[in-house]
Amino acid sequence: MSVETFKFRSRLRALTDGAVTALAILATVLVVAPLVAIFGYLVFKGTNSLSMAFFTHVPKPPGEVGGGMANAILGSGILLAVASAIGVPIGIGGGIYLAEFGRGTKLANAVRFTADVLNGVPSIVMGLAIYSLIVVPQKHFSALSGGVALGIMMIPTVCRTSEEMLLMVPHAVREAALGLGVPNWRSVLSITVKTASPGIITGCMLAFARVAGETAPLIFTALGNQFWSSSLNQPIAALPLQIYVYAISPYDDWHRLAWAGALVLIVLIVLAVSLVRFVTSRGVLKGAS
């Protein structure tokens, strides 16, 4: 190869490198831009209506100024607690079964298929199903039914991410535990699940953040509530429901509160996810992967 061709090729290579890098940066910007835009717009629209009253007062009747969404914040908290209590253990348990005990069995294939289908079920259908299974027999709307609907929606995400994360644990780590005379069940719980736990927690957080913003499954179950309620047996308010009701109302005042509600919902989700990450990342050792 002559020196000229060499120089030409190396210039060409540098050019290609620059072009590809530029494309990658462009793609990154395109991915991040919508999030930044939405969040920025929310802050712009929502902060004006934020006040202490928003966090401490219940909604006022139409026509009266002021009022807040304290009951909806509490309601969302209760609904998500119920949902997590159902979705996280069942989802993780299912994931452990799929990855560790049922590998290759017909039942495991059926469970995996069911989870994938459940993941694709529209959330409004989930609300209707819980309506006919819990609300109709009980003859009233309730926080419990709303929590169950959200919880069932969490299961497939938690289950499938847990399975994927467990399958990524190297075979050598399992063998090490078995080689020490540790029974298989103990090895699965104390070694495999523990090694995969950062990924499993991410899966739980993903499912949590997803259902935290769900409105449709709550319409037929939790219903919403303009007053304080923390009873599992009563209809309960929830931020997404409140935002929905306020946003389609004809009052400007309520529109502003809806924006504030949306901002608070997103900030609370981010806070909850960060808190879990912070708590679970403490005690991680130097050099642990």
Place this chain on the structure above:
Amino acid sequence: MGVGIEVIDLNAWYGTNHTLQDINLHIPANHATALIGPSGCGKSTFVRCLNRMHETNPIARVTGTVRIGDLDIYNDAKPVEIRRRVGMVFQRPNPFPTMSIYDNVASGLKLNGYTNKRVLDGIVERSLINSALWDEVKDDLKKKSGASLSGGQQQRLCIARALAVDPEVLLMDEPASALDPISTAKIEDLIFQLKSQYTIVIVTHNMQQAARVAEKTGFFLNGRMVEFDSTHKIFTNPSDKRTEDYITGRFG
């Protein structure tokens, strides 16, 4: 103290693949025994039959008798009990990545329900001293993850972990093949010291290593044990032509 191992008519299969055929041998107590042979000859399968790790693979099957001391391991005991008496060190260092150095060593005991902290402290220290790692890690026992150590240190950590459950036999499946020469030398020194307390079976591809650490050597070929004798005899005056061909480098 180590105990001897008696293997009678051992056969093993992976699916329809007959990987071990009619193995008979006596492994002496408190000695190091090396198993050599080309890749795929069945030596790893053989050591995995000695602590019943072989059967963790669902398609694997074993027949025959293995006696460790007085215990017929396929008839008298459960696999988990055997594996506590017969420790294993694998080819690639495999510390538990989420655990500290201390917890790695204590894991075998902790996972089997031992919780007395003072006893555990003592065992962890003794095991790390026995695996020649104590001086290098004693300041970071609970601060650093087992995965943060170098490859050679990780392998000695795995040896400490195996020693902590106080086995009678230590199986080593190519324990130095992923390590550099200095780490390899440390592992070999260690084997030399450990055989006063444990019966050691070591699989190796490195014939000098077998000659350095082991009193007895077995040569495996195509799932059969061709020859088993004192290491000196195997390497200087083997009885079988195939052994001679292998150790002189004519194949394998």
